[in-house]
Structures are given as C-alpha cells and as structure tokens.
Amino acid sequence: MGKWSRRAFISGGIISGGAVLFGIAIRPGNRVAKVAPLISDTNDTIFNVWLKISPNNKITVVVPHAEMGQGAHTTLAMMLADELDADWNLVEVLEAPAHKEYANYALAKGYALGDLNFPSWLVDTIDGFFLTATQAINLQITGGSTAVRTTGKFAMRVAGASTKAVLLEAAASTWNVPTDELTTKNSIIQHTESSRSAPYSEFAAIAAQLKQPVKPNLKMPDEFQIMGTNVQRLDIPSKVDGSAKFGIDARPPSLKFAAIKTAPVFGTKLKSVDEVSIQNMPGVRKVIQLDNAVAVIADGYWQAENALAALKFVFEDDGNELVEQSDIFKQFENDMNNAIKNSAEITDFQKGDINAALESANHIVEAEYRVPYLSHAPMEPMNCTAWVHDDICEIWTGSQDPLGFAAQIADALEIDVGNVLLHNEFLGGAFGRRAFSDYAIQAAKIATEVPYPIQLIWSREEDMRHDYYRQASISRFEAALDNSGIPIAWINQYVEKHDPVEAPYIPYAIDNQHIHFTESKTHVPWGFWRSVDHSLHAFFTESFIDELAFAATKDPYAYRRDLLADSPRFLHALDTAAKKSNWDSPLPDNWGRGIAIHKSFGTIVAQVIEVEVLEGRVVPRRAICAVDAGFAMHPNGMEAQMESGIVYGLTAALYSEITIQHGAVAQSNFHDYPMLRINESPIIETYIINGGEQIGGGGEPGTPAVAPALVNAIFNATGKRIRQLPIRLHDLSTKELSSKDVA
Amino acid sequence: MLTLTINEDRYDLDIDPQTPLLWVIREQVGLTGTKFGCGIAQCGACTVHLDGKPIRSCTTPVFAAVGRTVTTIEGIKNESGELHPVQQAWIEEQVPQCGYCQSGQIMSAIALLQKNPLPDDTDIDNAMRGNICRCGTYPRIRKGIQRAAKMIAIAPQKKKTIDG
Ligand code: FES
Ligand code: FES
Numbered sequence: 001m002g003k004w005s006r007r008a009f010i011s012g013g014i015i016s017g018g019a020v021l022f023g024i025a026i027r028p029g030n031r032v033a034k035v036a037p038l039i040s041d042t043n044d045t046i047f048n049v050w051l052k053i054s055p056n057n058k059i060t061v062v063v064p065h066a067e068m069g070q071g072a073h074t075t076l077a078m079m080l081a082d083e084l085d086a087d088w089n090l091v092e093v094l095e096a097p098a099h100k101e102y103a104n105y106a107l108a109k110g111y112a113l114g115d116l117n118f119p120s121w122l123v124d125t126i127d128g129f130f131l132t133a134t135q136a137i138n139l140q141i142t143g144g145s146t147a148v149r150t151t152g153k154f155a156m157r158v159a160g161a162s163t164k165a166v167l168l169e170a171a172a173s174t175w176n177v178p179t180d181e182l183t184t185k186n187s188i189i190q191h192t193e194s195s196r197s198a199p200y201s202e203f204a205a206i207a208a209q210l211k212q213p214v215k216p217n218l219k220m221p222d223e224f225q226i227m228g229t230n231v232q233r234l235d236i237p238s239k240v241d242g243s244a245k246f247g248i249d250a251r252p253p254s255l256k257f258a259a260i261k262t263a264p265v266f267g268t269k270l271k272s273v274d275e276v277s278i279q280n281m282p283g284v285r286k287v288i289q290l291d292n293a294v295a296v297i298a299d300g301y302w303q304a305e306n307a308l309a310a311l312k313f314v315f316e317d318d319g320n321e322l323v324e325q326s327d328i329f330k331q332f333e334n335d336m337n338n339a340i341k342n343s344a345e346i347t348d349f350q351k352g353d354i355n356a357a358l359e360s361a362n363h364i365v366e367a368e369y370r371v372p373y374l375s376h377a378p379m380e381p382m383n384c385t386a387w388v389h390d391d392i393c394e395i396w397t398g399s400q401d402p403l404g405f406a407a408q409i410a411d412a413l414e415i416d417v418g419n420v421l422l423h424n425e426f427l428g429g430a431f432g433r434r435a436f437s438d439y440a441i442q443a444a445k446i447a448t449e450v451p452y453p454i455q456l457i458w459s460r461e462e463d464m465r466h467d468y469y470r471q472a473s474i475s476r477f478e479a480a481l482d483n484s485g486i487p488i489a490w491i492n493q494y495v496e497k498h499d500p501v502e503a504p505y506i507p508y509a510i511d512n513q514h515i516h517f518t519e520s521k522t523h524v525p526w527g528f529w530r531s532v533d534h535s536l537h538a539f540f541t542e543s544f545i546d547e548l549a550f551a552a553t554k555d556p557y558a559y560r561r562d563l564l565a566d567s568p569r570f571l572h573a574l575d576t577a578a579k580k581s582n583w584d585s586p587l588p589d590n591w592g593r594g595i596a597i598h599k600s601f602g603t604i605v606a607q608v609i610e611v612e613v614l615e616g617r618v619v620p621r622r623a624i625c626a627v628d629a630g631f632a633m634h635p636n637g638m639e640a641q642m643e644s645g646i647v648y649g650l651t652a653a654l655y656s657e658i659t660i661q662h663g664a665v666a667q668s669n670f671h672d673y674p675m676l677r678i679n680e681s682p683i684i685e686t687y688i689i690n691g692g693e694q695i696g697g698g699g700e701p702g703t704p705a706v707a708p709a710l711v712n713a714i715f716n717a718t719g720k721r722i723r724q725l726p727i728r729l730h731d732l733s734t735k736e737l738s739s740k741d742v743a
Numbered sequence: 744m745l746t747l748t749i750n751e752d753r754y755d756l757d758i759d760p761q762t763p764l765l766w767v768i769r770e771q772v773g774l775t776g777t778k779f780g781c782g783i784a785q786c787g788a789c790t791v792h793l794d795g796k797p798i799r800s801c802t803t804p805v806f807a808a809v810g811r812t813v814t815t816i817e818g819i820k821n822e823s824g825e826l827h828p829v830q831q832a833w834i835e836e837q838v839p840q841c842g843y844c845q846s847g848q849i850m851s852a853i854a855l856l857q858k859n860p861l862p863d864d865t866d867i868d869n870a871m872r873g874n875i876c877r878c879g880t881y882p883r884i885r886k887g888i889q890r891a892a893k894m895i896a897i898a899p900q901k902k903k904t905i906d907g
Binding site for chain 2: 068069070071232233235236237238239240241242243244245246248249251257282300301302303377378379380381426427428429430431457459460636637640643644645646647648669670671675676677678679681683684
C-alpha cells in the first residue's frame, strides 16, 4: 500500500466546509482540482479522485475503503484497472485519506435504494442528493459487505471506464484518427492501421482536460480481463515479512505509551483517583482522568500497565452493577410476554391468514432459541496513537470509518474537523468493531494533556470488556404443518432487532407468515458484528426448519428443496452444497451431517457441515460451502472470505459467550473466551456459483449459516437438538432419537 | 545495562530486566513486526525464536534472552534478502487476511519445519495450535506449511543440478 505524504496533505490545505461536492465518478464535472494537491507528486496527472496516472505509466488507484483482511484494496483496484484496460503489473493502491471528497456516497445509495439499477435520467439527481446526504453523516465506512457491490460498481468501474474513454479521445485527436480505430491493452493505446502505439501516460495530460462521460459503457462479464481472476493480493507481501503497518505500529518521534482502565460497568463514571499511589513508579509520566476511565502514560507500555495495576481509583455505582445475565434473559422473556399481552408487538413481515392456517393444521411445532452476547475480539486489540501539535490533532489508527472518526474526534476536542489529520493504517481484524471510535476519542483526549505523541493500547482484557456486543436474544417459533408435513404457517417472535431488516425473513414458500419482535433495551452497548442480525436469525430459522423436517419425518435437505422449488438461485446453491457433500452417503458412527442456507448482503450461502461427536466433544470435520454472490470478482478472495466466515461462525457457535456479571463483562481474554484453533478447524471446501445476479457481499455472508448447519449436524449425530448457543454449554455424551433414525 | 542479540544485531539497553521481551523488541529496538495479542501466552501473535525455538515473547522477561539469540520476523530472510520458503509459500497460498497474527504463525511454522521437515496435517495442527488466527486462515496455513516443506526439500537438489 502506498502512503500519503503528510506534507502534501497539509500544504495542500484541507478543503473547507461548505464547498459543494459532486459525485466523483458518476456526476459530470471534474472534481479533481481540490484533491489534486493531496495525492499528486509534481508530475502526476490526476483524472478524478479514484485514480492517477504517473509519467512512467504507473496507475495509482485510490480506494475509499479500509483494508481489514477482506482484500478490498485489491478487488476494488481490479475493478477499476479492468475497465481501464490497465497493465495490472503497473497498478498500485492508495487508501483514500479521511477526507470529505471520498465520502462513501455509493454506500448510502446502495443502502437507501436497495442496490437497484437507476434509470439514467435519475442518476445525476440521485448522486447529487446522496453524496450530500452521505457527507453530512460522514460515511466512508467499510462494512455491510459493501466495498465491491457499491463502491466497486458505482465508482471504481465507472472511473476506469470513463478515464479510458477520455484517454482514447485524447489519442484520437493527437494522432488525428477516429476513436473507433483505436484499441487498448495493458495501459497502451494502439492504432493498428498506422502501426502506432503509446502508453496511457503520453495522453494523460490532454485527457485530463476532457470531460469524462457520465455513464460510460461498462464491460460485460465475457470481456473481463482482470475481474474474476485470481491476481495476488497487493497487501500480502508486506504481511509476511513484518513490514505491514497496523495502527499499533505507529512510531512518531518521542512516542510514549498509555494504558487505560474504563469503568467495568457500562455507563458508570470515574469517582476518584489516588495519583500519589504510583508517583514513584519507574517510567511513569502522568495520570489522566477521563469521564469514565483512568489512564497512565509512561515511557513504555509495560510500565504504564504496571502503574495502572498499582493505581488506586474508584468508579461510581449507578445501579447497573446489580444486573446479572439471568436478569437480562428474564427481562427479555417478560418484555416478549407483555408485548403479546398488550398487542405491542412490532411486525416485521406478515402474509396470509395465520389464524385460519393454525385452525386447519394437522400438527403444531413450537421451539424457543437463545443466543448470547458476543465480542468481536479482533487479533489487534483496540489502540490509537494521537499527537496534538501545531493546532492539529494527528491520529494513527485502524478504522472502518475514518471520516466518522475524524468528525467524532473533532467533536470531542471541540476543534474543527479540518484540524484532525487521520492516518488510517491496516486493521488487525475488525469485524464491525472498528466502526466505533471510542478508543480513538480516548487517545485524542489523553493527547491534549501532553506535548508528546501517545499510543493508547487496550489490554486484551479491556478490549473484551469494552466492546460493542452482538446482542443476546430469544426467538420463539410456532409452525403449523398440514397432513403431509408441509408448513402452512410460520410464526416467529424475537427480541432486540437491529440490522438489516430482512435478517429474520425466510426464503421458503410458506403461505401464512407472521414475523414480529419486541424491543428490550439493556445497558450493554450494541455493535455490528460480522453479518449483524443475520448471525442470530440464520441460527434460529435454519434450526427451526430442520425441526419441522424432523417433525414431518422428511430428510432436511429434501424438505428445504421442496419449499424452495420456486427459488432457482437458492435451489442451485442448496443442491451444490448437498451434492458436493455426498449428502446421501453414509457416515461413520458418531458422525452427523447438517445443512443450512441463508442469504445475506445479496449473497446466498448454503453449507453442509460434518461433525464427529467424540465422547461429548464436538469436532467439526468438514465444511462444504456453496456461495452465489452473483459474480466473484476475485474467486480466491471469495474463498478466503468463506473460510474466514466459517471459522468465525464455528468459534461463535461452539465457544463464544459474553455474560454479564454484576453489570460488567465476566470474560477477559482468550482463556475464557476461546477461539477455534487450527487443530479444531475442519477441512473447508468452497464452491463458487456465478449466478449472474446483482453482486453481493463477501466478508459477512460466510458466517450466518454455520451455526445452524453445525447444530443440525449434531442433531443428526446424537439426536440432541441444541436451542441455545454456545454448544459447549450442552452435555452431548449421550444420544437420543435423531434424524438418522427417521430419514 | 543489558545486552541483547536480535537478528544478529547487538543492542545495549538500559531497561528493567523483568520487562517482557515483546515490548523491548517493539519499543526499544523498534521492530514492530512482532505483535501483541493477549499478553498471557494464549494467542501466539508475539512468537519469536530464542536460540531457534519458538517462544511467547509477551511472557518472557527480557533477562531470559541475555546471552542467547533472538530472531524475529524481520530476521528470517537469507543473506541475499530473499524471503524464507515459508514466507514465499505464504504468498503463493495467499495465506494472510488481516495479517496481524501472521508474523507469529510464520515464526511457529519455521520452527516446526526445522524440527520436522515433512510434517503431516496432524503434526501441523499440533505445532500450530498455540497460534490463534481470528481471520480463520487455518486451511491455508496447513497448505502453506506443506508447500514450504516441499520447497525446502527440493532446494538443495536444485542447487546440485545448477552446480553440476
Ligand atoms: S501476545 Fe503473547 S501469546 Fe498473545
Ligand atoms: S490473518 Fe487476521 S488474525 Fe490471522
């Protein structure tokens, strides 16, 4: 990854507020003048904010997303480079600075309009409107699996194609030949008739003066040269020799280190600190009191940690210290019951006539499921380096939302956002956690108290105890089956809804449905966790459909198949996973096979998991994954994301549970919040289906179907239906009647 | 004053001998490729070699490294600056995702191959279970180690054919 030159950034000035900005790649008008000083070396020609062409024909692609391991930098660069017919070997990536000009308007648009294709006459209006809206809320977020499907589609590809168009126009006029006699390949323009050819860089200066087409022709999949191939990821070489720079690796001059303790009970305040208790400890520089936390700055991090451990301080009590995990589940139950009693339920989705269906039913099946709070636990604990100097607050960190971070830091320090200079480094994992700026604000506040830069590092314990947690939840189901076992009614009530809206929806053709929920707020902070609400609802719905198959004495794959008869995309993914798993082949004793399918972020994932239950211990042996994301821009990267999502999902389903004890998180580190390790990791096979629909996400959709496929496999092996996660809470040392016995 | 040898360089440091080696490497010596993940020997992100053996530098006091050889991720290229076969294999198999755990993974993998040049998947699992990868790169770590083992195994023969 290239680096922004700080001097260029500062001397170029920061665009002052109030400027009217337009869609960069889609709207007409050349926006580059303002951004040029920020990314230009003297001899580069800037086309628009998404790319620049250097005199040596090197193309630098500016990517408005953070690299957190999902390969966004490479994939987005591929999309632009392909439309540009660029020489991939001469392509470099630069992450966009935290700057308004790069606001992720494509993301807002993708969200707001459900990723639709717009009629051309609407495009300008929509872009202008959404760009303004997005900038207003400071989005440059990497999340929601949006990099490829929104930024890639609406910005990178358009930028590549429209830049190619003006390069061709410039070449045509220079050589005085018709544009359509020109061809492009590997960053070279060729005119066969006159045997002339020249690199893009030769026409860059002229082309930059031309008006770029608003809606250039984009390639059809059969014309792709780079998209859909497995180029090597650009960030990987630096990640094998230790040279990759993460937030924690920032080393500004005279750096000191800070350790912090935030009030264990969420929302409580710092009451008092006895600073004298550590004043003679080695290396200690200063104790900083924040509203709800106390920090120690020292010459080294270990000294800061030791001093913090010795420091005497008291947090206030505010009543939440009395809350236990069991109280929270009790509150959920009460709120759910009361909502029904008082008809205060909020409807998610409704169709058909539930009551009539229930009356005509042959058989009613009921079940209740529970999931715990979850922590993100990325490998790199939260950290941020801050330095207040020369009227600016300079920040080094890893953020999924650098623009938002800059704005929130500015708010917290009561300074102009233009005076926050944020360097976004590689993210050592994020999974949603690094969309929240709490740690960066802490660092910035600490830095205002000292003349030197400080690096605030959260211990793993702080990281686990001050996360924004995936919600705990209860989900209740009631289904009516007709006399052939087909579901004719599906009623689902759950607690705590967040995003996305469609997470609890089912793909199955069931005529009568009522999906509804209850809000039940707790003092535990909530955050986006890889796949967000899909992470719980896929477990609920895909477990319950398995229970219905069992009640109907049908094979769970065949049962789903019947209910998906009118959904060819789902069927194709389901069939692929089942076939690749040899669904009907017998398994050894104590082994089981489970299936699940779920669509999230536009991508359908079907998984079959095989487990062995060894003296009560669950060992996932094999995971087969069929994924239809419309089109896989980088198939190897898509596979990597599926592997990653599966391991993440297995960790959560088998082990993960954050519990509240005396108002605070009980878990603290990897010994009591364990991670799946390599010896527990199954063989993973991924099969990519390029279904040709709208492109879906890759970073999140691998996770949701894992938990249900796994519990369904355990049921198949043992006859034990697990309705509460994590799985390790359950005794699986004995067997009951299972799907094996009926199928 | 205490003297350390890291990647064949000598460092004279004025430091509390109890300081974990991890922080000395990252802060005093300034090599940031070795990472902090848990601080309690649970994750392996801080793995370095002490006299060729993998250790958790977050729980190893710096005095324990005095008079011994410390090797970090920055010190495993060969004299001509070529990547170690494990690093090359990691690129070929496209192992890293976020990359944060990978210095530790690579150091553990190199130590494994030094002890056992042809490990099977069970050997790999046993040697690598101390290194957590939250991004779930385990299937590729297995492939990476297998590939590196092959590269190391054929390397001397290649040399012979060139010589001959
Ligand atoms: S940081 Fe040393 S093992 Fe985790
Ligand atoms: S690559 Fe991210 S933790 Fe291993």
